[in-house]
Amino acid sequence: MEKLVVAFLINPICSSKTKSYAQWVEEMVKGKKGHSINLKLFFGDWPSDLSPYNQVWVLGGDGTYHYFANSYPNCSLPIAFFKGGTGNDFYWKLYGNSSPEEHLEIVLQGKVKKVDAGLCNGRLFLNGVGMGLEGEVLESMNTIRAIGGLIGYFLVAIPQIFLFRSFKVKISLDQEWLERRVFLCMVFNSSRAGGGFHFVPHASIWDNQLDVLLCEPLSILKRIWYLPKIQKGKHEHLSFLQFKQAKQIIVQAEKPIKAQVDGEMMISKRFDFQVLAQHFLIIVP
Known part of the structure; x- marks a missing residue:
C-alpha cells in the first residue's frame, strides 16, 4: 500500500x-x-x-x-x-x-x-463578506473569541444594532447596477457566519455563484425583533430583504466602510467580488 x-x-x-x-x-x-x-x-x-x-x-x-x-x-x-x-x-x-x-x-x-471560493479585492474567502454592521462587530472580535460563538456574537452585535446607521451603496450584479440605502450588505459563498447565523440559508458552495443579501433600513425595534429570525435562517420571506446571485459583484459606498472577510477586517469604499468556481478540492462526506 x-x-x-x-x-x-x-x-x-x-x-x-x-x-x-x-x-x-x-x-x-x-x-x-x-x-x-x-x-x-x-x-x-x-x-x-x-x-x-x-x-x-x-x-x-x-x-x-x-x-x-x-x-x-x-x-x-x-x-x-x-x-x-x-x-x-x-x-x-x-x-x-x-x-x-x-x-x-x-x-x-x-x-x-x-x-467554490470567493475573491474580494484580491483576498480569497470561503464563507462570506459582511460590509457595514458586520465590520463594526468585528472590531470587538476579541470579545467574541473569548466568550465563544453565538453568545459572544450577540453580546457584541446588540449594542451595534442600536448604534449602527444605514448607508448608501451602488451595487453591480454581473453589470446590472442597483442603488440602495441598506442596513445589511453581504456577499456570501457559503450560508453561515458569526458562529451560527444562517444569513443566506440556501447558498451553495457548489453552484458557481455568489449570493447577495441586502436589508433595507430598519427601525431599532425591527432590528431587535428580527435578529433571532436571521440567526435561525427563518427570514428569506421578509419583504425588507433582497436575495440576489451573481458571478461578479461590485459594491461602492460613499465613504470607506468596514467589512469582515471570513472574520478578517477590510476597509474600503469599493469591494470587487468574483466567484472562483470549483477552486478547492475538499474531502467531504
Whole structure:
C-alpha cells in the first residue's frame, strides 16, 4: 500500500485544547488498520511548499481556513478541514454536526469534491463578506473569541444594532447596477457566519455563484425583533430583504466602510467580488 503523506496544519496560535485535539488525531491515525499515513504536524510555521504532500489537513476555525486559503491560493491537493475555532461555520457547511470520530472516518475515506471560493479585492474567502454592521462587530472580535460563538456574537452585535446607521451603496450584479440605502450588505459563498447565523440559508458552495443579501433600513425595534429570525435562517420571506446571485459583484459606498472577510477586517469604499468556481478540492462526506 502506497503511503499517504499528509501536511497537518494547525492554527499557529492554537489553544491547549486544539493542540490536544491535533495529538488525538495523530494517535488515532497511527492506530487505524488498513491505512498507511505519514502525518506531519505543523504547530508553528507552515511549510512554504506543499508539493511533498498528497493531502493537507487544516485544524482551526474560519479565520484559520481563511489564512490557509490565502497562504496557498492555488492549492490543488485534497483538503480536509478540522474544527478548532469559535465559529466553525465553514466546517459546519461541509461536515454538519459530526463528532470527532465520525469526522475522522469521513477524512480517511478520502471522498473529494470541488468547491467554490470567493475573491474580494484580491483576498480569497470561503464563507462570506459582511460590509457595514458586520465590520463594526468585528472590531470587538476579541470579545467574541473569548466568550465563544453565538453568545459572544450577540453580546457584541446588540449594542451595534442600536448604534449602527444605514448607508448608501451602488451595487453591480454581473453589470446590472442597483442603488440602495441598506442596513445589511453581504456577499456570501457559503450560508453561515458569526458562529451560527444562517444569513443566506440556501447558498451553495457548489453552484458557481455568489449570493447577495441586502436589508433595507430598519427601525431599532425591527432590528431587535428580527435578529433571532436571521440567526435561525427563518427570514428569506421578509419583504425588507433582497436575495440576489451573481458571478461578479461590485459594491461602492460613499465613504470607506468596514467589512469582515471570513472574520478578517477590510476597509474600503469599493469591494470587487468574483466567484472562483470549483477552486478547492475538499474531502467531504
